Amino acid sequence: MIWSSWSEFIEMGGYAGFVWWSYGVTVVFMVGEVVLLSKRKRTIIQRLGRFIRADRSKRNAE
Amino acid sequence: MKARNKRLIFVIVGVAGLAVAAGLVLNALNSNVAFFFSPTEVKADKAPKDRTFRLGGMVVDKSLKREDDGLTVHFQVTDKLETMDVTFVGILPDLFQEGQGVVAQGKLGSNGVFMADEVLAKHDETYMPPEVQDAIEKGEKANMQKNVSTN
Amino acid sequence: MAKSRFWLYFSSPKTFYPFSGKLIPWCVGVAAVLMAVGLYMGLLVTPPDYRMGDSYRIIYIHVPAVWMSMIIYMVMAGWAAVGLIWNVKLAEMMAGALAPTGAIFTVIGLWTGALWGRPTWGAYWVWDARLTTYLVMLFLYMGYIALRSAIDDPRRASKASALLAIVGGINVPIIYFSVKWWNTLHQPFTVAPGQESKIDPTMLWTMMIMVIAFWAYTLAVSLIRVRCDILEREKNSSWVAELLQGSSAGNKQ
Structure with a gap:
C-alpha cells in the first residue's frame, strides 16, 4: 500500500479529477453494458417463451 | 468456380x-x-511561412529563462542537429521540463525567433517509479565522475 | 470428411448455444477476479510515475481499453469476412455481437486518453495522426452498427456491413503504426513485440492483468450478446422451442 491515509488516496497526488473521472466513466460504461444485456436476454426469453406456449396451445386446440 | x-x-x-x-x-x-516540424525542417524552409505551424523537439538544458512579468518565457528547442529560439507568453504545462520533449504552436518571427501561442509537453514512452529515476541519475553521475577521473 | 464435420458441429447455432452457455460463467469469473486484482494493484500498490505522478494510473484502463478496441475490430472484420466468403451464419452473428463492445471500448479509450492528455500534454485533444485515426475507428464502429440495424433482412444486413468492416480494417494497422510513421504528440510504443519494454515491471504486470481481465470481459459480453441474437434469429426452429419449454418448466436457463 503506497498511501498513508484515505484522503491521500482520494486526492491521487493532485490528479483526483482526471483519475476518478476516467475510472468512474469506465465502470459506468462496462456495468451499464452488462445490465442492458442481461435485461435484453430476460426480455427475449420471456417473449419467446410466451410465443412458444401460445403456439403450442393453439396447436393443441386444433 | x-x-x-x-x-x-x-x-x-x-x-x-x-x-x-x-x-x-x-x-x-x-x-x-506530421503533427510538428523539427528545427532542421524549419531551417530548411519546409515549414509554412506566415502561417501558424507546430515546432517540436527537445527543450535545451538550462535554456529556460523567465522574464520579470512571470508569464513570458524564452527557451530553445533542438532536434540535436539544429536549435531554435522560442518565446512564449502564458502558462507552461506541468510536464514542461528542460531536456524533455515539447511541441509549440505559433509563427516564425522575422528575427528567426519562434513566437509560440500554445505549448504542449510531449511525453516519452518510459514509465518508472521516482526511486528508479533517482537511481539512474545517481548512476549517471557516478559514471560521469569516473569518466572525468580516468581522463 | 471428419474435419469439416467438426467445424460444422460448432458453426451450427444449435450446438453453439449450449456450448457457449457453459463458457460464460468462467469468463465472468476470470474477468471479475482479475479486474479486482488489477484495480487493487493499479490504485493501491503500484508506485507513482517519476514525471506524471499519479495521473499515469489512467494507463491501467486506457491501454487495455484501446488494445481491446483495436483487437475487437480485427476479430470482427475477420468474422465478417468468414461470414461473407463461406456464408456461415454464426460468423455473421459473431461479427455483429462484437461491434457494440468494441465501440464502448473505443469511447472509453478516447475519454480516458483525453483525461490523461490534459495533465500530461496540456491538451484534452490534438489532431495528431494517432488520435485522429483512432477517432476514425469510432466512426467505423458506429457506421457498422448503423448499417446493420438499417437493413431489415439480417442476411443482407450482415453482407453489406461485412464489406464496411473489412474495408475499415485497413485503419487498424494505420492506428498502430501512426506513432512510428509520423511525428505525433502521442508517444511511441512502450510495449511492443521485439523491443524491450520501457515500463517498470510492477506497472507492466498490473497493466497485463487488466488486459487479460478486459479479454475475459469481452468474451463474456459478446457471447451473451450472440446468444441473444441466436435466439431471435432462430426463434422459429424446433430446438429453441424445446429449450425454452424446458426453461419455462422451471429448469435453469
Missing part, C-alpha cells in the same frame, strides 16, 4: 487494392500528417 471461391477472391483482391490505395494516399499526405 464455386461461388464461395469467387467471393474469397473478390474480398482478397478488394482488400489488397484498398491497402495499396490507402498506402498511396498516406504517402501523398505524408508531409501534412
Whole structure:
C-alpha cells in the first residue's frame, strides 16, 4: 500500500479529477453494458417463451 | 468456380487494392500528417511561412529563462542537429521540463525567433517509479565522475 | 470428411448455444477476479510515475481499453469476412455481437486518453495522426452498427456491413503504426513485440492483468450478446422451442 491515509488516496497526488473521472466513466460504461444485456436476454426469453406456449396451445386446440 | 471461391477472391483482391490505395494516399499526405516540424525542417524552409505551424523537439538544458512579468518565457528547442529560439507568453504545462520533449504552436518571427501561442509537453514512452529515476541519475553521475577521473 | 464435420458441429447455432452457455460463467469469473486484482494493484500498490505522478494510473484502463478496441475490430472484420466468403451464419452473428463492445471500448479509450492528455500534454485533444485515426475507428464502429440495424433482412444486413468492416480494417494497422510513421504528440510504443519494454515491471504486470481481465470481459459480453441474437434469429426452429419449454418448466436457463 503506497498511501498513508484515505484522503491521500482520494486526492491521487493532485490528479483526483482526471483519475476518478476516467475510472468512474469506465465502470459506468462496462456495468451499464452488462445490465442492458442481461435485461435484453430476460426480455427475449420471456417473449419467446410466451410465443412458444401460445403456439403450442393453439396447436393443441386444433 | 464455386461461388464461395469467387467471393474469397473478390474480398482478397478488394482488400489488397484498398491497402495499396490507402498506402498511396498516406504517402501523398505524408508531409501534412506530421503533427510538428523539427528545427532542421524549419531551417530548411519546409515549414509554412506566415502561417501558424507546430515546432517540436527537445527543450535545451538550462535554456529556460523567465522574464520579470512571470508569464513570458524564452527557451530553445533542438532536434540535436539544429536549435531554435522560442518565446512564449502564458502558462507552461506541468510536464514542461528542460531536456524533455515539447511541441509549440505559433509563427516564425522575422528575427528567426519562434513566437509560440500554445505549448504542449510531449511525453516519452518510459514509465518508472521516482526511486528508479533517482537511481539512474545517481548512476549517471557516478559514471560521469569516473569518466572525468580516468581522463 | 471428419474435419469439416467438426467445424460444422460448432458453426451450427444449435450446438453453439449450449456450448457457449457453459463458457460464460468462467469468463465472468476470470474477468471479475482479475479486474479486482488489477484495480487493487493499479490504485493501491503500484508506485507513482517519476514525471506524471499519479495521473499515469489512467494507463491501467486506457491501454487495455484501446488494445481491446483495436483487437475487437480485427476479430470482427475477420468474422465478417468468414461470414461473407463461406456464408456461415454464426460468423455473421459473431461479427455483429462484437461491434457494440468494441465501440464502448473505443469511447472509453478516447475519454480516458483525453483525461490523461490534459495533465500530461496540456491538451484534452490534438489532431495528431494517432488520435485522429483512432477517432476514425469510432466512426467505423458506429457506421457498422448503423448499417446493420438499417437493413431489415439480417442476411443482407450482415453482407453489406461485412464489406464496411473489412474495408475499415485497413485503419487498424494505420492506428498502430501512426506513432512510428509520423511525428505525433502521442508517444511511441512502450510495449511492443521485439523491443524491450520501457515500463517498470510492477506497472507492466498490473497493466497485463487488466488486459487479460478486459479479454475475459469481452468474451463474456459478446457471447451473451450472440446468444441473444441466436435466439431471435432462430426463434422459429424446433430446438429453441424445446429449450425454452424446458426453461419455462422451471429448469435453469
